[in-house]
Amino acid sequence: MDTQSKIYVxxxxxxxxxxxxxxxxxxxxxxxxxxxxxxxxLRNQAAVEAFFAQEKPDYVFxxxxxxxxxxxxxxxxxxxxxxxxxxxxxxxxSAYRHGVQKLLFLGSSCIYPKLCPQPMKEDYLLTGFLxxxxxxxxxxxxxxxxxxxxxxxxxxxxxxxxxxxxxYGMNDNFNLSNSHVLPALMRKFHEAxxxxxxxxxxxxxxxxxxxxxxxxxxxDALVFLMNTYNQVEFVNVGTxxxxxxxxxxxxxxxVVGYEGDLVFxxxxxxxxxxxxxxxxxxxxxxxxxxxxxxxxxxxxxxxFLDHYDSIRG
Numbered sequence: 001m002d003t004q005s006k007i008y009v010x011x012x013x014x015x016x017x018x019x020x021x022x023x024x025x026x027x028x029x030x031x032x033x034x035x036x037x038x039x040x041x042l043r044n045q046a047a048v049e050a051f052f053a054q055e056k057p058d059y060v061f062x063x064x065x066x067x068x069x070x071x072x073x074x075x076x077x078x079x080x081x082x083x084x085x086x087x088x089x090x091x092x093x094s095a096y097r098h099g100v101q102k103l104l105f106l107g108s109s110c111i112y113p114k115l116c117p118q119p120m121k122e123d124y125l126l127t128g129f130l131x132x133x134x135x136x137x138x139x140x141x142x143x144x145x146x147x148x149x150x151x152x153x154x155x156x157x158x159x160x161x162x163x164x165x166x167x168y169g170m171n172d173n174f175n176l177s178n179s180h181v182l183p184a185l186m187r188k189f190h191e192a193x194x195x196x197x198x199x200x201x202x203x204x205x206x207x208x209x210x211x212x213x214x215x216x217x218x219x220d221a222l223v224f225l226m227n228t229y230n231q232v233e234f235v236n237v238g239t240x241x242x243x244x245x246x247x248x249x250x251x252x253x254x255v256v257g258y259e260g261d262l263v264f265x266x267x268x269x270x271x272x273x274x275x276x277x278x279x280x281x282x283x284x285x286x287x288x289x290x291x292x293x294x295x296x297x298x299x300x301x302x303x304f305l306d307h308y309d310s311i312r313g
Contacts, residue, residue, distance in 0.1 A: 001029065001059055001227055005101075008033040008057035010042060010091055011064030015215055016106060016164075016222075018171045020061055023219035033057055037064075043086040052094035059226060060095050060103040062088060062144075066137075070203075070271050072178035073134035084140035092147045096157055104226050105148045107141040107163040107234065109211075109275055110134050119278040122163075122236055131272045145234045152232045160229055162222060165238035165277050169215030169296065170303040174311045182212060182297070185249055186304055189256040199261045200253075203268035206246030211238050211276050214296035217289045224287045238277035239289040245270075248293075255297050 001007065007024060011017035012034040024032060033055050041047055042064050066076075066083040073080055088105065095103045112120045113128030130138045141163075148159035168182040176184055185202065192200045221237045229235060243251070249262055282288075291299075304311070 001223075003028045004031050005029070005058040006031050006033060006055065007059045007061070008055065009061045009063060010087075011062075012036065013171075014063060014065075014067075015167060015169065015172050016063040016218060017061075019169060019215040019219035020063060020222060023216065023223055027223060042090060043083055045086075045090045048090040048094050049097070052098040052100075056098055057095075058101045060091065060100050061222060061226070062091050062103060062105045064091070065106070068173070068178040069180045069184065070133050070269055073137050074269075077136045080134075081136035081140050084137065085143060088140070088144035088147060092144070092151060092159065095159070096151055096155055101158065102226060103148070103157070103159040104222060105144050105159065105161040106222070107145050107161055108137070109163055109165045109236070109238070109277055110138045110272075111142050111145070111163060112275070114272050118274050119240070119276040120236070121278040122234060122281060133269060133271060149232050149234070158230055160225060160231065161234035162225055162237050163234055163277070164218050165211040165213050165236075165275070167213055167215045167218060169300050172215075172300065174304065181210070181245060182248065182252065183300075183304075185252045186256065186297075186301060189253050189258040190301075190304070190308075192260060193256055193258040197260060199263045200258065201263045201265050202245065202249050203265055204245060204270040205266045206244060206249065206262075206264045208245050208270045208272065209242045209274040209276065210245065210248065211240070211242045212248070212293055212296070213238050213289060214291040214299075217291050217296075220290075221282065221287050225282075225285075229285060233281075235281050235285070236277040236279050237282055238279045240277070240279045240283075241293075242274070242276045243293065251294055252297055255294070255301050
């Protein structure tokens, strides 16, 4: 990408999209197109088509999606499938119709089977059953990467896909009813500290293993891939390191400064027992993650404190 290339970031206000905007601006990219979901409903095919016809972006980062944690995925199953299918299909097809030079589609590590061999290689896609609680979201993301793959094969376009691991960072969703585990823990510990609560309850047994990537590291990886990676095959993006939910909770607890006790609730779902990405393809291409988990959590908590009044809902 040239610094003056017209770049469209779909989902510019989300966790990944906002990190992409920060990273692109920091690297000198100035010609950004950043319509919000209020300005452009990506589920509306005619609206998306009109946007591409008018703006004709050179590059597209497809970071828009309906996202959430286990409870949200399991509750809004139809919305997670329909909304994400429509968003990706509309953008990918309009990008093809209007001659976009390159598109990068953002997927999710939940595309892999529930009991996938570890670490999860890109080749393990579609080799087993998905985790039931987030199957609709996973199916939508699989459809998106297959759209990119097959538009490349049929039309000769340069549409690539990246599959990130669990993300966290500035501008995350801290709503306790539909957020992911790390921001939910951060808010729980913070409010328990403020209220003087003696215990904090953590969903599940604490034994599942998870990999976490600081979202600004992901944004750096996505810009790197947009500039260097041109293969039909999608690529995993992660750290290659994992921690248990219990270990994660203890790190967040220490960063927040909460001094009470942890209580685990095994009646709540654990989700997939283990999710670690094999990132050898990305490492071989020349990129590795830079931010360790504790540092990333510290930076996220600092942002959380600065913005607490606006995220309390």
